[in-house]
Amino acid sequence: MATATSGTAHEVRLAELPAGLPERRHFEVVEAPVPAPGPGEVLVRNRHFLVFAALRTLLGGGVRDAPLPPLRPGDTLLGHAVGEVVAAGEGAGLPPGTPVTHMLGWREYAVLPAGQAVRLDGQAALPEPAQYLNQGATAYGALTRLGQVREGDTVLVTGAAGGVGTLAGQIARRLGAARVIGTTGSAAKGERLVSELGYDAAVLRGQGPGAFARGLAEAAPDGVDVLLDNVGGEQLAAAVGAARQGARFALVGALSGQLDPAGDGAGAPVTVDSTPLILKGVALRGYSGLTHQDVIPEWTARFGEWLRAGEIRFPHTRVAGIERAPEALEELVRGRHFGTVIVDV
Template structure:
């Protein structure tokens, strides 16, 4: 039976470029004609798309394309973009895709999208909940298996531990053999949830005493591995608490992305190079895109861990495209725990 399609599709566009942190009124929801795919595109109905604070780098006033940053700058009137999970409605003959296939792509923030076949990734089987394919677990998994090596018994520190990446990273570190896992977050409430819900041994949080003091108390013998999503004070604290031979892998720069001024594309931090030298600390920037083969490995491992009940996927679903602009503002403010997705 042929599926009846609507004549229009709604999408979220950038109404005005924020000069600081974005607010819901920087966006507008518009109706447009249903996309008409070319001979090299599939038509996808989006089921979910990911909300991420990194969008701030794309939309702020003064934002520009930066080499090595996989987020193109957007201008006023542009439709927002994010990773999405959708169902193929139509596909060109010979493309290898068929109606009903679930695919991942980067045209979220809209109900329907015409996506080049080369930009679609078919969802491989294994995970019980399709939303889990939008999780950042594979970023954490790649960073903790390729970007840095965890040795049995290591003390591991994760910054932004209640975020999409960090909420998975602490659990993964434990499953890879870490002996003690510590997280940092933005509130006392989230710190408590990290320990009670995700199995962190301890959590430090901004707004109490300095992070360095809290970390020294949580890890009196020092840390061996630091997976950094933030930079700033957390990175300084990790260097201060590092043991000899500690390994630092940087996968995010939220201290810059969430700064109240600027475009979110710089994250300056002052580090003590003497500590780097005398402790023989390894400091590395890392992107999971460097090791694409890690993705399939992660899906298989994630499925096994879920089946065994040894890992959780913390996430929140926001129902309705109308709520997406405010939800993004709340994500940037740190109101959520885990991965946040919109169901258009």
């Protein structure tokens, strides 16, 4: 293993742009020199990093105004990581041994400005470091700031078997929802949503023309008060038809486009009937964590409390070794995992 400031370490790079969904062959795990931190920088030894489907939107840079830069062949992949500082440049202010989270995952060592590393020892501690890679802040922020879940609400979570959705249903219940419905493309995952995570019903996609809307009407006969939408497409359109008066819709993802084998992952077009939006006074807004920075410490504190009390589960898959990360991404975009996917470096 490389020392803190010398030797080589592994990282995952984009080898070629995929024509469809990314596969293992589109990436390469290479050795690179361990970088040294300059003034105001820190060198972080990554311990865990997140594998996430939205990474596809960065491949080729087809999405405008994305919060992360586009990825071209030869670039090292990006994403949330947890590790500890092993060396610091002059004026960095983060001594070696400080646990941090940052956005330069997919590599064993990362050099970054100290201001881009969020120290974890000042936050309400979670039981296990990899738990900081949970995607619950998105669900919690959308459900509290935009969805404003109230006692007795019926909440619909699309893409409920993913990293956001597996926590969203549990959060909605903790916030007072009386009925929580999830959507997924797998009957086995639907059973797990109900039996393990407390969803009242699961609606399957891909069952034929009109089947999803009929399934949603059956699962929510009195309509939907709050939508947390990870998907878009047909599922968003059906949710508009099922909306109750004054419903609040929070859009957090676009999996229908990101996971479309025939598309480039850059868009998720959908036709929505605006009439029910008007007649029912539906609020439809996009949620971004970048504009709700206050959510993260609030969520981390509540997540830690709920974990320690045994009141919430964190469904996740652990992948051992950075060399398996490209395969894990291929499996994720093909729906082979349940919950969050984490690589243990």
